[in-house]
Amino acid sequence: MSEICFAGVHHWFGERVVLDGIDLTLAEPRVGVVGANGSGKSTLARMINGLVTPSQGTVTVDGLDTAREGKQVRRRVGFVFTDPDNQIVMPTVAEDVAFSLRKSGLPKDEIRSRVDDLLERFGLAGHADHPAHLLSGGQKQLLALAAVLVARPAVIVADEPTTLLDLRNSREVAGILSTLPEQVVLVTHQLDLLDDFDRVVVVHKGRIAADDTPAVAVRRYRELLG
Numbered sequence: 001m002s003e004i005c006f007a008g009v010h011h012w013f014g015e016r017v018v019l020d021g022i023d024l025t026l027a028e029p030r031v032g033v034v035g036a037n038g039s040g041k042s043t044l045a046r047m048i049n050g051l052v053t054p055s056q057g058t059v060t061v062d063g064l065d066t067a068r069e070g071k072q073v074r075r076r077v078g079f080v081f082t083d084p085d086n087q088i089v090m091p092t093v094a095e096d097v098a099f100s101l102r103k104s105g106l107p108k109d110e111i112r113s114r115v116d117d118l119l120e121r122f123g124l125a126g127h128a129d130h131p132a133h134l135l136s137g138g139q140k141q142l143l144a145l146a147a148v149l150v151a152r153p154a155v156i157v158a159d160e161p162t163t164l165l166d167l168r169n170s171r172e173v174a175g176i177l178s179t180l181p182e183q184v185v186l187v188t189h190q191l192d193l194l195d196d197f198d199r200v201v202v203v204h205k206g207r208i209a210a211d212d213t214p215a216v217a218v219r220r221y222r223e224l225l226g
Ligand SMILES: Nc1ncnc2c1ncn2[C@@H]1O[C@H](COP(=O)(O)OP(=O)(O)OP(=O)(O)O)[C@@H](O)[C@H]1O
Pocket: 013, 018, 035, 036, 037, 038, 039, 040, 041, 042, 043, 044
């Protein structure tokens, strides 16, 4: 597993303090992040691949500083957004999955084989040449995940990837996330998705309010919500 390390991290947007002293080392295969709206979860998640760099303190992944070595960090850490429409960049499903490898220097056959494997695994093989925007919400989220996995990152950070999905699609995406061999950091409001996780971190007003097993952390979170 990779080691994700937050050291003395503070972050502010303008005058607003969003993260207020985060020290965390995450090296477990499955880490959940929960917290109320606006508590700072997305900001924390985005810091793991350098989409946001801290106002103060450092975030490293396997010793690589996200602020100074963002490009290398992003090779290691893939990010899945809440809304797959923001992540789909190419007209067809297969082209979209292949997109991040276009400048990788990998042989075309290797790219095609990786894309085909992922489409097969996610039940999208029959849609390879279809326009990506015609997929269902759940299929689009699987496509977004495939487009991240094709580059073989060590860590997947997913920020509320099931929030926009209906129950069936949400279960499908959650099921796939739970079986990935890659390390997963999952931000979610669906607490039941975290039952089998190794560790759950509760973010409250920009600080870590609990960091424990899912059962203990979720209990603490419920107490905080009152
Ligand atoms: N780019 C930005 N510019 C200004 N303020 C921001 C920006 N991004 C986030 N914020 C603010 O930072 C605070 C924390 O936001 P963040 O998205 O990290 O919270 P969250 O816990 O993920 O919330 P939610 O559960 O609603 O997604 C919020 O008050 C938000 O409005």
